[in-house]
Amino acid sequence: MPSHQTALSRALDNRTFLGLLFMLPAAAILLMFLTYPLGLGTWLGFTDTKIGRSGIWIGLENYEFLWGDAVTRLALFNTLFYTFVASVIKFALGLWLALLLNKHLPFKAFFRAVVLLPFIVPTALSALAFWWIYDAQFSVISWVLMRMGIIHQYIDFLGEPWLARFSTIAANIWRGVPFVAITLLAGLQTISPSYYEAASLDGASPWQQFRHVTLPMLTPIIAVVMTFSVLFTFTDFQLIYVLTRGGPLNATHLMATLSFQRAISGGNLGEGAAIATAMVPFLLAAILISYYGLQRRAWQQGSGDK
Structure with a gap:
């Protein structure tokens, strides 16, 4: 015992x-x-299962069909384009906001709270608000531009393929910037002021301090933030589904919305599951990039000698 x-x-x-x-x-x-x-x-994804009917094993037939399907290829292009553009802009704006909020500004706490608002508003409500902003007949943007004499008729933001793409990207950026900004701000506040004092004594300019002190010290945080940003953007569903449902002419269909359309609306569970499974390699790639980014700066966490 x-x-x-x-x-x-x-x-x-x-x-x-x-x-x-x-x-x-x-x-x-x-x-x-x-x-x-x-x-x-x-x-x-390897069966021909449909709603209300059990499927049989068909191997790679779903993937072979999707490989030759023009709509699926367009959805893949839309997803990669949407993810790349939105993630890059969210990072740039988020970093700028984080650097700004890290300074000694009046009402800094108030501005931090305001920055968080887009992130805490439910996605469906945000999408409905943007749907009203982009509406072909009642668009606030078009109304302002017409009053300023810049345009002479309302813009159909969600009716033209490329306009719809950039409109949905803008909505995603508006929602995603707060997450990037607040997370990077938390990282900035962990950097000791002594590094900047030493760099300043060595004659480093503000840009040199940012390049040689801030960016290297923020690398682990940036790796994590960008991973989550890419994952959230790549798998975005609610925003697109409420705003455009993939239209016009499939111009805003992402892999997630196309998977839902084929599986639930179309009843083809096997095909929809194959589309969803095809997203996994891209998500794993984003995670691996984050992992290598963290490993590159592991010495900052005291593990460089292990």
């Missing part, structure tokens, strides 16, 4: 064992609600 108690006490004193023990409930929940749906979706 004492030996068992000794073994148990040693195990409880082991931080690795305790960490694994405390992770078990979360791991069980993840297995139940994430791993099972992912496995089921992957399986359905």
